[in-house]
Amino acid sequence: xxxxxxxxxxxxxxxxxxxxxxxxxxxxxxxxxxxxxxxxxxxxxxxxxxxxxxxxxxxxxxxxxxxxxxxxxxxxxxxxxxxxxxxxxxxxxxxxxxxxxxxxxxxxxxxxxxxxxxxxxxxxxxxxxxxxxxxxxxxxxxxxxxxxxxxxxxxxxxxxxxxxxxxxxxxxxxxxxxxxxxxxxxxxxxxxxxxxxxxxxxxxxxxxxxxxxxxxxxxxxxxxxxxxxxxxxxxxxxxxxxxxxxxxxxxxxxxxxxxxxxxxxxxxxxxxxxxxxxxxxxxxxxxxxxxxxxxxxxxxxxxxxxxxxxxxxxxxxxxxxxxxxxxxx
Amino acid sequence: xxxxxxxxxxxxxxxxxxxxxxxxxxxxxxxxxxxxxxxxxxxxxxxxxxxxxxxxxxxxxxxxxxxxxxxxxxxxxxxxxxxxxxxxxxxxxxxxxxxxxxxxxxxxxxxxxxxxxxxxxxxxxxxxxxxxxxxxxxxxxxxxxxxxxxxxxxxxxxxxxxxxxxxxxxxxxxxxxxxxxxxxxxxxxxxxxxxxxxxxxxxxxxxxxxxxxxxxxxxxxxxxxxxxxxxxxxxxxxxxxxxxxxxxxxxxxxxxxxxxxxxxxxxxxxxxxxxxxxxxxxxxxxxxxxxxxxxxxxxxxxxxxxxxxxxxxxxxxxxxxxxxxxxxx
Amino acid sequence: xxxxxxxxxxxxxxxxxxxxxxxxxxxxxxxxxxxxxxxxxxxxxxxxxxxxxxxxxxxxxxxxxxxxxxxxxxxxxxxxxxxxxxxxxxxxxxxxxxxxxxxxxxxxxxxxxxxxxxxxxxxxxxxxxxxxxxxxxxxxxxxxxxxxxxxxxxxxxxxxxxxxxxxxxxxxxxxxxxxxxxxxxxxxxxxxxxxxxxxxxxxxxxxxxxxxxxxxxxxxxxxxxxxxxxxxxxxxxxxxxxxxxxxxxxxxxxxxxxxxxxxxxxxxxxxxxxxxxxxxxxxxxxxxxxxxxxxxxxxxxxxxxxxxxxxxxxxxxxxxxxxxxxxxx
Numbered sequence: 001x002x003x004x005x006x007x008x009x010x011x012x013x014x015x016x017x018x019x020x021x022x023x024x025x026x027x028x029x030x031x032x033x034x035x036x037x038x039x040x041x042x043x044x045x046x047x048x049x050x051x052x053x054x055x056x057x058x059x060x061x062x063x064x065x066x067x068x069x070x071x072x073x074x075x076x077x078x079x080x081x082x083x084x085x086x087x088x089x090x091x092x093x094x095x096x097x098x099x100x101x102x103x104x105x106x107x108x109x110x111x112x113x114x115x116x117x118x119x120x121x122x123x124x125x126x127x128x129x130x131x132x133x134x135x136x137x138x139x140x141x142x143x144x145x146x147x148x149x150x151x152x153x154x155x156x157x158x159x160x161x162x163x164x165x166x167x168x169x170x171x172x173x174x175x176x177x178x179x180x181x182x183x184x185x186x187x188x189x190x191x192x193x194x195x196x197x198x199x200x201x202x203x204x205x206x207x208x209x210x211x212x213x214x215x216x217x218x219x220x221x222x223x224x225x226x227x228x229x230x231x232x233x234x235x236x237x238x239x240x241x242x243x244x245x246x247x248x249x250x251x252x253x254x255x256x257x258x259x260x261x262x263x264x265x266x267x268x269x270x271x272x273x274x275x276x277x278x279x280x281x282x283x284x285x286x287x288x289x290x291x292x293x294x295x296x297x298x299x300x301x302x303x304x305x306x307x308x309x310x311x312x313x314x315x316x317x318x319x320x321x322x323x324x325x326x327x328x329x
Numbered sequence: 330x331x332x333x334x335x336x337x338x339x340x341x342x343x344x345x346x347x348x349x350x351x352x353x354x355x356x357x358x359x360x361x362x363x364x365x366x367x368x369x370x371x372x373x374x375x376x377x378x379x380x381x382x383x384x385x386x387x388x389x390x391x392x393x394x395x396x397x398x399x400x401x402x403x404x405x406x407x408x409x410x411x412x413x414x415x416x417x418x419x420x421x422x423x424x425x426x427x428x429x430x431x432x433x434x435x436x437x438x439x440x441x442x443x444x445x446x447x448x449x450x451x452x453x454x455x456x457x458x459x460x461x462x463x464x465x466x467x468x469x470x471x472x473x474x475x476x477x478x479x480x481x482x483x484x485x486x487x488x489x490x491x492x493x494x495x496x497x498x499x500x501x502x503x504x505x506x507x508x509x510x511x512x513x514x515x516x517x518x519x520x521x522x523x524x525x526x527x528x529x530x531x532x533x534x535x536x537x538x539x540x541x542x543x544x545x546x547x548x549x550x551x552x553x554x555x556x557x558x559x560x561x562x563x564x565x566x567x568x569x570x571x572x573x574x575x576x577x578x579x580x581x582x583x584x585x586x587x588x589x590x591x592x593x594x595x596x597x598x599x600x601x602x603x604x605x606x607x608x609x610x611x612x613x614x615x616x617x618x619x620x621x622x623x624x625x626x627x628x629x630x631x632x633x634x635x636x637x638x639x640x641x642x643x644x645x646x647x648x649x650x651x652x653x654x655x656x657x658x
Numbered sequence: 659x660x661x662x663x664x665x666x667x668x669x670x671x672x673x674x675x676x677x678x679x680x681x682x683x684x685x686x687x688x689x690x691x692x693x694x695x696x697x698x699x700x701x702x703x704x705x706x707x708x709x710x711x712x713x714x715x716x717x718x719x720x721x722x723x724x725x726x727x728x729x730x731x732x733x734x735x736x737x738x739x740x741x742x743x744x745x746x747x748x749x750x751x752x753x754x755x756x757x758x759x760x761x762x763x764x765x766x767x768x769x770x771x772x773x774x775x776x777x778x779x780x781x782x783x784x785x786x787x788x789x790x791x792x793x794x795x796x797x798x799x800x801x802x803x804x805x806x807x808x809x810x811x812x813x814x815x816x817x818x819x820x821x822x823x824x825x826x827x828x829x830x831x832x833x834x835x836x837x838x839x840x841x842x843x844x845x846x847x848x849x850x851x852x853x854x855x856x857x858x859x860x861x862x863x864x865x866x867x868x869x870x871x872x873x874x875x876x877x878x879x880x881x882x883x884x885x886x887x888x889x890x891x892x893x894x895x896x897x898x899x900x901x902x903x904x905x906x907x908x909x910x911x912x913x914x915x916x917x918x919x920x921x922x923x924x925x926x927x928x929x930x931x932x933x934x935x936x937x938x939x940x941x942x943x944x945x946x947x948x949x950x951x952x953x954x955x956x957x958x959x960x961x962x963x964x965x966x967x968x969x970x971x972x973x974x975x976x977x978x979x980x981x982x983x984x985x986x987x
Contacts, residue, residue, distance in 0.1 A: 165755050178489070178509050217507070217548050421859075489838065568897060586917045
């Protein structure tokens with residue numbers, strides 16, 4: 001466990017120290033649960049009122065709050081306690097899981113695969129034919145990477161994730177557990193006798209940019225032909241569905257359990273709320289926001305916020321909700 | 330296959346035997362599909378009417394139903410056929426999957442891990458550095474448990490599940506297939522140049538009580554700092570999302586495809602219906618119920634039932650639905 | 659990379675060739691992204707207008723569109739460009755992932771398992787006691803198949819998928835990555851002291867017909883007793899939940915992130931839209947359609963289309979949506 005003095009911590013958050021403590025800080029905790037070796041954060045009056053009864057020796061505090069440190073306790077006043085917290089978290093990050101050897105002997109690596117310098121592969125992982133892994137890639141145990149896939153430098157793949165053949169993954173990506181990349185898209189045609197369905201082969205692939213994070217148990221399907229594309233910096237939460245031939249611009253955000261049907265296009269910086277779903281072949285233009293739980297059936301203009309099911313402009317939807325509430329009375 | 334006499338079965342369900350049969354019972358089946366060596370259940374008039382044409386030799390029947398056994402067939406009348414069924418199912422449970430050896434030679438177990446007495450580990454599973462498994466833990470094949478995780482006695486982890494580092498799991502838990510525990514929460518801040526997103530490290534962990542069951546392909550993310558907590562006896566269905574820093578009390582139920590956004594608090598005995606989703610930082614107090622498909626955007630008082638999107642008191646929502654139906658006419 | 663002449667391609671799609679090109683075709687691409695060695699598809703006026711500026715040497719074109727090939731470029735006119743595309747995709751399908759040996763030495767196969775002729779098993783996969791795999795089954799790396807499961811000929815199981823004990827899987831099925839088949843259903847009863855929940859054992863199994871496809875990270879739970887059943891030709895997308903004791907007829911379609919609660923019955927040819935969810939114990943009769951995002955709380959008659967939350971006849975729901983929009987103004 002790392003241990004920090006108040007001065008060490010202030011070197012990171014760059015605030016104003018008020019008070020003194022003899023305690024060293026070895027962790028971060030919520031204000032009610034913290035002990036005397038932990039620091040906490042106070043971003044509003046509600047939390048400020050809890051400081052008196054907290055056991056924490058140190059709080060990072062928004063500088064507009066009126067609050068005293070107390071005996072053997074310290075406040076560090078900063079402009080933005082949330083931002084200071086994000087920076088401190090980096091310093092307190094514990095060691096990631098240990099690799100006993102760079103390439104675990106129980107991993108199966110095809111003789112034709114190319115493995116970059118500093119790349120580590122955990123127990124039980126499978127690296128297929130002609131796969132190319134860049135430098136300093138981290139593959140945790142029990143990952144499966146199928147043939148002809150390429151993965152860029154410093155990308156991390158957590159256990160249980162499967163990346164199908166011909167995928168192209170950028171550098172500095174993080175794929176969490178049990179992610180599925182490159183499964184066939186969902187496409188069928190009626191059989192010639194009209195009595196069943198025939199699978200449409202999906203011969204496209206998945207192309208993922210740099211700095212993309214994909215949450216646990218999320219899915220990105222391969223294109224029917226051409227590619228399903230996630231632009232640089234996209235952040236995808238858990239249990240998200242991205243269907244075949246979707247194209248996401250840069251730095252899009254999709255919250256948990258949301259989904260895109262086939263051939264949806266997102267511009268740059270689009271935000272999709274949790275559990276929202278988007279109809280196939282629609283376009284959500286750059287900077288637009290889709291509220292949580294929405295069902296989007298039409299294109300959304302740049303910068304607009306839509307909400308509800310079926311989704312419309314968010315102010316219009318709030319009016320609908322109010323009108324219905326009144327009507328019911 | 331086990332085989333039971335009518336008397337064996339009545340010793341379990343403790344009812345009144347009416348009629349006689351020479352057939353032994355070796356399984357349980359629905360009334361329309363049962364054969365003469367199977368028992369079935371009759372809890373209402375609809376099923377009672379099907380008894381005449383059923384091939385089952387034995388039915389467990391609610392004692393308020395007027396029904397005759399027929400030739401070479403038996404009824405056992407009980408107060409509650411559903412409860413009797415639950416008890417019988419325990420007796421008919423077949424053998425779970427076989428372990429040829431306690432620790433399969435193809436499992437990778439770090440030298441620093443502690444494995445309790447009677448604990449079994451299947452083929453291809455990975456047990457990381459300083460992991461502590463209690464006694465009589467069952468780890469099926471191809472499970473991944475990363476460093477410093479602890480798991481209590483008699484817990485069962487099914488194949489494909491991944492538990493990330495520093496998780497604390499209680500005893501008598503069941504985690505089904507492809508569950509993801511302890512992936513990073515979904516948190517970013519704008520980069521200093523305002524043109525992208527910077528990942529907020531998640532240094533907290535997941536703490537799960539005793540007797541918790543988590544369904545297939547569900548996710549519980551680790552805390553940003555502090556812990557994501559599931560209290561004793563929580564029952565979580567398949568494809569459920571529990572985001573970073575959620576805190577669930579005792580015996581909460583979350584049905585399939587439901588989700589909690591970050592820092593949601595559930596009291597004790599909260600019930601969340603299928604496909605419902607809950608906004609971040611809200612509190613659902615003890616004994617409250619959220620109807621299936623709801624989108625909850627505000628705190629819910631203890632014992633209250635909410636419904637709809639956006640969710641309100643369920644009677645109020647039913648009125649809204651009726652009012653809208655009338656309006657459309 | 660395979661390479662085709664215009665005549666080779668027309669032998670597949672059986673249309674009318676207009677124009678000439680010296681270029682060979684080695685792939686398919688969208689009209690804006692294609693190069694001179696790729697073919698593309700033009701099914702409507704919007705795409706026809708893009709042909710002039712496309713680099714593709716060949717387009718498959720609906721024969722009702724008025725369009726000229728241009729220099730060193732070819733059109734093949736067909737009745738239905740979409741259907742022609744589906745057929746062409748089969749010819750352009752690249753090699754699936756490579757198996758170095760039929761049975762990888764790192765796979766664990768119980769001595770009692772039966773493995774059919776031509777069946778291949780990838781690295782790290784586990785095949786349990788008394789499992790029966792038919793002929794020409796393909797098991798990719800890191801799959802887990804537990805005891806007493808049977809799988810029919812020509813079925814393909816992709817990496818990460820887990821099939822629990824006693825499952826019965828047909829022939830010509832495809833299960834994508836991280837699918838969970840046969841986990842326990844979600845059923846509890848109050849404990850005798852009324853202070854907690856007791857698990858109801860699930861001793862049924864999963865029975866899946868022929869030609870069934872199940873998408874990545876989807877779940878099919880085992881029956882409480884009796885079976886959860888998917889009929890021949892059902893097509894299930896990603897992240898779909900099918901709870902215990904559901905029964906699906908032939909050729910049902912469930913789109914991404916949809917879900918069935920316990921004991922739901924679907925007739926033949928039922929279509930469930932993306933993110934829709936269906937209440938437990940309801941029946942959706944043959945040929946019915948459930949719109950995307952719907953929450954179905956009652957039985958749906960054969961051939962009917964329902965929509966919305968709560969779902970009603972789709973025309974009725976569209977009227978409700980219009981009425982509410984007017985009311986809000």
